Amino acid sequence: MIVMKNVYKKYPNGVVAANGINIEIDPGEFVYVVGPSGAGKSTFIKMMYREETSTSGEIVINGVNLANLRNSQVPFLRRQIGVVFQDFKLLPKLNVYENVAFALEVIEESPKTIRKKVNDVLALVGLAQKSRMFPDELSGGEQQRVSIARSIVNSPKVVIADEPTGNLDPDTSWEIMRIFEQINARGTTIVMATHNREIVNTRRHRVIVVEGGLITRDEYEGEYSYES
Amino acid sequence: MKARTFGRHARESLKSLGRNSWMTFASTSAVTVTLLLVGAFIVIMMNLNQLADNIENDVEIKVVADPAADEAAVKELEEKVRSTAGVLEVVYSSRDDELNKMIQSFGDELSLYKQSNPLGDALYVKAKEPQKTAAIAKKIDTYDYTYEVVYGEGKVEKLFNVLNTSRNVGVVLILALLFTAMFLISNTIRITIVARKREIEIMKLVGATNSFVRIPFLLEGIWLGVLGAIIPMIVISVAYYNLHVYWAPRLQGELFQLLDTTPFIFQLNGLLLFMGVFIGAWGSFMSVRKFLRV
Numbered sequence: 001m002i003v004m005k006n007v008y009k010k011y012p013n014g015v016v017a018a019n020g021i022n023i024e025i026d027p028g029e030f031v032y033v034v035g036p037s038g039a040g041k042s043t044f045i046k047m048m049y050r051e052e053t054s055t056s057g058e059i060v061i062n063g064v065n066l067a068n069l070r071n072s073q074v075p076f077l078r079r080q081i082g083v084v085f086q087d088f089k090l091l092p093k094l095n096v097y098e099n100v101a102f103a104l105e106v107i108e109e110s111p112k113t114i115r116k117k118v119n120d121v122l123a124l125v126g127l128a129q130k131s132r133m134f135p136d137e138l139s140g141g142e143q144q145r146v147s148i149a150r151s152i153v154n155s156p157k158v159v160i161a162d163e164p165t166g167n168l169d170p171d172t173s174w175e176i177m178r179i180f181e182q183i184n185a186r187g188t189t190i191v192m193a194t195h196n197r198e199i200v201n202t203r204r205h206r207v208i209v210v211e212g213g214l215i216t217r218d219e220y221e222g223e224y225s226y227e228s
Numbered sequence: 229m230k231a232r233t234f235g236r237h238a239r240e241s242l243k244s245l246g247r248n249s250w251m252t253f254a255s256t257s258a259v260t261v262t263l264l265l266v267g268a269f270i271v272i273m274m275n276l277n278q279l280a281d282n283i284e285n286d287v288e289i290k291v292v293a294d295p296a297a298d299e300a301a302v303k304e305l306e307e308k309v310r311s312t313a314g315v316l317e318v319v320y321s322s323r324d325d326e327l328n329k330m331i332q333s334f335g336d337e338l339s340l341y342k343q344s345n346p347l348g349d350a351l352y353v354k355a356k357e358p359q360k361t362a363a364i365a366k367k368i369d370t371y372d373y374t375y376e377v378v379y380g381e382g383k384v385e386k387l388f389n390v391l392n393t394s395r396n397v398g399v400v401l402i403l404a405l406l407f408t409a410m411f412l413i414s415n416t417i418r419i420t421i422v423a424r425k426r427e428i429e430i431m432k433l434v435g436a437t438n439s440f441v442r443i444p445f446l447l448e449g450i451w452l453g454v455l456g457a458i459i460p461m462i463v464i465s466v467a468y469y470n471l472h473v474y475w476a477p478r479l480q481g482e483l484f485q486l487l488d489t490t491p492f493i494f495q496l497n498g499l500l501l502f503m504g505v506f507i508g509a510w511g512s513f514m515s516v517r518k519f520l521r522v
Contacts, residue, residue: 079435
């Protein structure tokens with residue numbers, strides 16, 4: 001599903017964010033990515049949906065080698081990957097329904113398919129009643145649920161979340177975790193970067209620790225801890 | 229691209245024109261000014277070209293027969309000229325007619341010469357193709373009984389020189405204006421791109437193709453060009469139509485004739501519209517390429 005071999009990434013300013021990363025993530029896994037800020041977590045995640053390209057090494061997602069991927073093919077890779085951010089990245093002028101539908105409109109789905117998929121996914125995240133509301137009328141947790149709905153509306157095989165609970169209070173964070181586990185239970189691979197110790201230690205899943213551009217620990221049912 | 233998608237792009241691009249109304253106004257005005265000048269320039273150039281053509285077509289060779297030649301010899305010369313390759317028509321004018329023409333042009337003093345006419349009979353020769361006038365004139369000059377062979381040597385060349393110089397100056401001016409208009413359009417598009425940064429980011433994340441992201445901006449540029457072309461099209465059409473109504477009857481029979489309004493006005497409008505679209509598309513393309521690395 002996700003394979004990285006000797007992945008090395010050096011930014012133009014000289015910062016080495018990945019210094020030979022090797023990892024393999026199987027379909028249906030739930031993976032936490034932890035580590036101190038600036039350790040290369042974001043780069044590690046961004047390389048998976050080709051927001052960043054590796055300087056050398058091999059990255060294979062769903063059987064596609066990203067090193068050989070032409071720019072024109074990147075959109076088709078992204079359609080197989082859902083991405084969720086700490087700051088939600090919703091469009092303020094669109095309501096809940098439109099924000100989710102947007103993801104299907106830009107890949108030119110038919111209106112009928114869009115209606116069905118959007119309604120299904122809003123029901124899944126528990127926002128069916130609020131589909132006409134605008135982002136600024138929602139709580140942080142609700143906004144994050146919209147963003148999750150958008151990431152999974154196209155039934156991607158992988159959902160990548162970059163600190164999805166970073167802006168949320170503990171109760172809401174649990175709620176978001178519950179939704180991710182629900183999505184995972186349907187067979188979707190989840191890769192989640194997080195700083196939330198409590199969640200990692202309570203909802204036990206595979207833990208990958210990234211420090212200094214390297215994977216320093218990789219444990220199934222691991223705990224949140226790293227040297228620094 | 230699906231029709232539904234195109235509709236969406238068209239809506240988005242029109243909305244954005246309204247959102248950045250000041251930039252829309254600025255770049256549309258730039259296109260308007262540019263195209264007004266371009267249009268006026270084309271009207272002038274096309275009509276001057278027409279004049280040059282007319283003059284060129286009007287060039288004839290005057291063959292003066294040797295005054296000593298008798299009637300039979302002149303007749304023989306006329307036949308020979310008439311049978312020369314490339315000659316369209318030959319008009320004979322007797323020595324007396326020639327003298328009368330001179331008297332008309334230069335005054336009665338010359339009527340003294342009526343006693344003893346020093347002129348020769350003349351033949352006015354027109355070539356089938358005006359460009360071959362010089363060659364034909366040279367050929368005729370070799371025939372017997374010719375005294376002098378003249379044609380409008382140099383006049384046409386001079387006119388073309390003037391035309392070319394003015395054309396070059398005009399083209400430089402127009403290019404500078406086109407560049408300004410494109411620059412303004414590309415700035416407008418850049419503002420739109422910046423304003424929609426978040427939307428574009430999300431589009432890219434959820435897998436919109438590059439063309440899907442770019443097309444609304446290209447369309448926006450094209451609208452700017454089209455909007456800018458409307459006023460020049462109307463102004464130039466109306467102005468030329470009225471100019472034609474006023475001047476065409478007064479220029480009857482002159483060498484300089486205005487081009488007919490049809491199809492000229494339609495061709496001109498088509499060209500202006502095309503240039504508007506082109507300026508808009510190109511200006512936008514520059515921005516999209518630079519600021520929209522998708």
